[in-house]
Amino acid sequence: MRGDPITPILNALGRVGAVSSDFDLNPDVVLPENRKLRPAGVLVPLEQRAGGLHVILTKRASHLKHHPGQIAFPGGKQDDVDADVEAAALREAHEEIGLPPSHVDVLGALPTHETVTSFTVTPILGLITDKFEIVPEPGEVDEVFSVPLSDVTDPARFSIQSRRWMGQKRSYFTVPVGPYYIWGATARILRGLAERMNS
Template identity: 65%
Template sequence: MTIDLNAIKAALDRPGRPSSDFDLNPDTVLPEGRKLRPAGVLAAVVEGKTELELILTTRSSALKHHPGQIAFPGGKQEETDADVTAAALREAHEEIGLPPELVQVLGTLPPHETGTGFLVTPVLAYVGEPFQVLPETGEVAEVFRVPLSHVLNPDNYLTQSRRWRGVMRTYYTVPYGPYYIWGATARMLRAWTDRMT
C-alpha cells in the first residue's frame, strides 16, 4: 500500500468522529462535566528511502505521565499558544528540534480524549526538508521513524487488554519491530487509518 500526500489530504476531507481511550471499553462511565485540557500532537511525515515515514518518540522514563511510552511530539496548549496546532508545533520544536518553518500543516483529525484528562488534537503535517533531530533529553528518550504504510494498515492492528486503575481495559496496538505502539497514540493512528479507507 503506497500512501502519498494526496491520499492524506483526501482522507482529511472525509468525515471523522472524535475518539477516546475508552472507545474499546463501552462500560466505562466518565464523569459528567469533566474538564479536559486541550493539547496538540504533531503527526509529521517525512520522505523515507522508499516511502513516507512518520516521526514518533519514546518518552523519557522519568516523566510523570506515560513514561517510556511511544508518542507523537506534542503536549498541552499553553496560554501563549494561539491554538492546538500552535501547541503541537511549539512542542515538536522543543522536544525533537523540528523548526516550525519547515512544517507544512495538512489539517487535523477530530480530538482524542485521554484517560489522563486531555483532549488531544492530532495535527497532520509534512516536513519536506531534512532537519537535525535534537531530542529534549528530559522528555524524549528516542526519536525514530516508522513507515506510514505500516501504521495506516488496519491489518497491523491488534487489540489487547491489561488492568488499569483496578479495571480491565482494552486498547489498540500497532507494533513495529522493537516498538510497541499502543494506547492513545495507537488509537489516534487507528482513527487516521479509518479515514484512509
C-alpha cells in the same frame, strides 16, 4: 498542487470522522459529565523518503509522570503562549525533537482524542519540507525514530489487547512496528487515520 503520496492523506483528512478516546473499547466506563478537559495538540510529522512517507515518533523518558516509556507523537498541552492547538503541536515538536515550525507544511487535523489524563488532543498532520537536525529534548525524550506510514495505517496490523488499570480491565489498540510497541492514545489516533485512509 500536491501529488501522491500526499493525496491519500488529504483525502483522509477530508473524510467525516468521529472523535475518539482512550475509552472507545471500554463501554462500561462512565465518564463524568462535568469533567474538565485541557486542550492539547500533537504533531504527526510526515517525512518523504524514497520508499514513501515515514512518520516520526518519540519514546518518552521512563521517569516521566504521565505515559513513561510510551511511544508518542511530539506534542503537549496548549499553553498561554499558543494561539491554538496547532501552534502548541508545532511548538512542542520544536522543543521535543528540534523540528522548526517553518519546516512543516500543515496538512490538516484529525478529530480530537480524549485521554485518560483528561486532555482533548488534536492530532495535526504536517509534512516536513526541509531537512533538520533531530535533537531529543533532554529529560523528556529517550529516543526519536521513524517508521513507514504504511506500517501504521494498515488496519490489519492493529490488534486489541487488555490489561488491568485502576482495578478494572482496560482494552486498547496496539500496532507493533519492529522493536517498537505502539499502544494507547498514539495507536488509537493512528487507527483512526488508518480507517480514513482505507475507507
